Amino acid sequence: RMASYDYEVAVIGAGPGGYETAIKAAQLGKKTCIVEEKSFGGTCLNVGCIPTKVLIRTANLVSEIRAASEFAVDGVDPAAVSVDMKKLQQRKNGIVKTLTGGVQALLRGNHVAVEKGRAAFVDAHTLDLGDRTITAENMIVATGSKVFMPPFIAIEGESRVITSDEALELDSLPERMAVIGGGVIGVEFAYLFSKLGVKVTVLELMDQILPMVDPEISAMARKSLEKGGVTFRLGAKVKSIRDNHVHFELGGKEEETAADLVLMAVGRVPNTEGLNAERIGLVFDRKAIQTNERLQTNIPNIYAIGDVNGKVMLAHTASHEGMTALTNLCGGYAEVDYDKIPSCIYITPEIASIGLTEEKAKERAGKIKVGRFPLAANGKSMIEGSTEGMAKVILDETTGEILGVHLFGSHVTEMIGEVSAAMAAELTAEEVIGSIHPHPTVNEAVGEAFMAAWLGRAINN
Numbered sequence: 001r002m003a004s005y006d007y008e009v010a011v012i013g014a015g016p017g018g019y020e021t022a023i024k025a026a027q028l029g030k031k032t033c034i035v036e037e038k039s040f041g042g043t044c045l046n047v048g049c050i051p052t053k054v055l056i057r058t059a060n061l062v063s064e065i066r067a068a069s070e071f072a073v074d075g076v077d078p079a080a081v082s083v084d085m086k087k088l089q090q091r092k093n094g095i096v097k098t099l100t101g102g103v104q105a106l107l108r109g110n111h112v113a114v115e116k117g118r119a120a121f122v123d124a125h126t127l128d129l130g131d132r133t134i135t136a137e138n139m140i141v142a143t144g145s146k147v148f149m150p151p152f153i154a155i156e157g158e159s160r161v162i163t164s165d166e167a168l169e170l171d172s173l174p175e176r177m178a179v180i181g182g183g184v185i186g187v188e189f190a191y192l193f194s195k196l197g198v199k200v201t202v203l204e205l206m207d208q209i210l211p212m213v214d215p216e217i218s219a220m221a222r223k224s225l226e227k228g229g230v231t232f233r234l235g236a237k238v239k240s241i242r243d244n245h246v247h248f249e250l251g252g253k254e255e256e257t258a259a260d261l262v263l264m265a266v267g268r269v270p271n272t273e274g275l276n277a278e279r280i281g282l283v284f285d286r287k288a289i290q291t292n293e294r295l296q297t298n299i300p301n302i303y304a305i306g307d308v309n310g311k312v313m314l315a316h317t318a319s320h321e322g323m324t325a326l327t328n329l330c331g332g333y334a335e336v337d338y339d340k341i342p343s344c345i346y347i348t349p350e351i352a353s354i355g356l357t358e359e360k361a362k363e364r365a366g367k368i369k370v371g372r373f374p375l376a377a378n379g380k381s382m383i384e385g386s387t388e389g390m391a392k393v394i395l396d397e398t399t400g401e402i403l404g405v406h407l408f409g410s411h412v413t414e415m416i417g418e419v420s421a422a423m424a425a426e427l428t429a430e431e432v433i434g435s436i437h438p439h440p441t442v443n444e445a446v447g448e449a450f451m452a453a454w455l456g457r458a459i460n461n
């Protein structure tokens with residue numbers, strides 16, 4: 001059967017979903033190729049996760065240096081500390097180059113054939129790459145997503161409107177910036193640029209920023225960002241951007257805000273342009289390629305993973321879905337449990353959450369137990385000079401099953417992995433409480449919040 005195809009597995013797109021899946025397929029002994037038209041590492045390494053966090057790292061460092069005297073460090077003049085945007089761009093580009101180069105080396109080292117070019121389906125087993133065609137027994141579509149520019153917001157006159165792609169390339173800063181959209185990307189950039197000294201206003205249609213986060217935590221995060229100088233206009237319906245002003249409607253009134261630069265961050269759309277997916281009969285769910293819970297499309301030998309299936313647009317979701325697709329493709333059975341995907345937001349303090357919000361947990365489980373532990377009662381947080389935030393744990397009242405954990409504080413993006421492992425292993429609250437959290441760590445707050453939820457009392461609060 002194999003003899004009739006060039007490859008057993010062809011992966012289309014070398015983002016975090018595609019490249020990790022291709023490497024794993026090759027490690028499983030499948031003759032594998034990966035097709036990429038642009039740069040290795042996709043959105044994540046080139047214009048997403050990695051470059052944003054490089055810039056945020058510098059913003060955080062600047063804040064810490066300015067706060068040196070709180071840590072008994074003399075000799076730092078806060079007013080003298082500034083950021084060289086050109087050097088910062090060099091640092092970012094260097095890290096991106098190292099990582100994307102690393103991806104190519106890993107593909108080579110694992111004997112994945114690299115097929116440079118833009119793929120278009122000819123049929124379920126054949127891809128046109130422009131100057132040649134290749135065939136494969138199985139296809140995994142991992143073509144990711146691209147920035148969404150809303151057609152209903154008119155852009156007129158002289159205004160400078162950019163997306164996250166260009167926001168990562170700025171080597172000089174505007175005085176005033178408007179961010180349209182209070183989701184993860186909008187909020188991370190609002191945080192970044194405000195820390196770098198830009199006057200930032202965020203316009204959000206809903207009455208809450210970060211709608212995917214537990215409302216208690218997102219309200220804390222908003223207050224914290226406001227304290228840091230970010231202005232939020234919630235319930236704002238943006239109509240147009242004209243001559244350096246954003247015009248919006250709020251509570252039935254027309255308003256405007258001045259901005260030298262406008263960042264459009266209202267979402268991303270699955271990328272299937274030129275793929276010819278409709279023509280070979282792949283079924284879509286709006287702009288996304290539809291799959292079942294095994295990541296299989298309506299054409300059995302074609303799978304779709306990552307941003308292109310429109311489920312959860314996160315890098316680690318893309319690679320996890322890829323591993324799941326491979327298990328199914330190799331004759332096993334696997335599904336993704338979308339209630340167990342951690343989600344992190346890299347403002348300071350950080351946000352990390354997994355599972356259901358309190359409201360959703362109540363709907364799903366009926367009786368729940370909720371516990372909180374404030375970081376103000378955590379020793380390591382005091383040492384760190386960062387006592388803002390809390391750990392919140394939501395449990396099933398009868399079984400102690402972990403339904404949701406929501407963290408706001410420093411280092412929490414490094415801590416949510418423990419909860420992810422506990423949920424994957426289906427540990428109960430009792431078992432998490434019985435495991436040992438090292439002292440002194442911020443992570444102790446998670447153990448304490450589990451006690452507060454399950455036993456009704458923490459120890460140190």
Ligand code: FAD
Nearest residue numbers: 013015017037042043044048049119144306307313314315
């Ligand atoms: P992508 O990374 O988009 O890769 C798709 C690849 O396919 C691209 O390289 C593209 O060139 C290629 N391609 C497309 N069509 C074709 C074709 N026809 N032929 C050949 N090649 C093709 N996620 C997180 O988990 N954590 C974060 O901190 C985070 N921060 C982000 C910050 C920003 C500003 C943005 C925009 C995104 C962020 N994300 C983050 C989301 C994350 O980047 C995506 O979820 C992730 O990259 C999706 O991976 P993917 O493999 O599905 O697709």
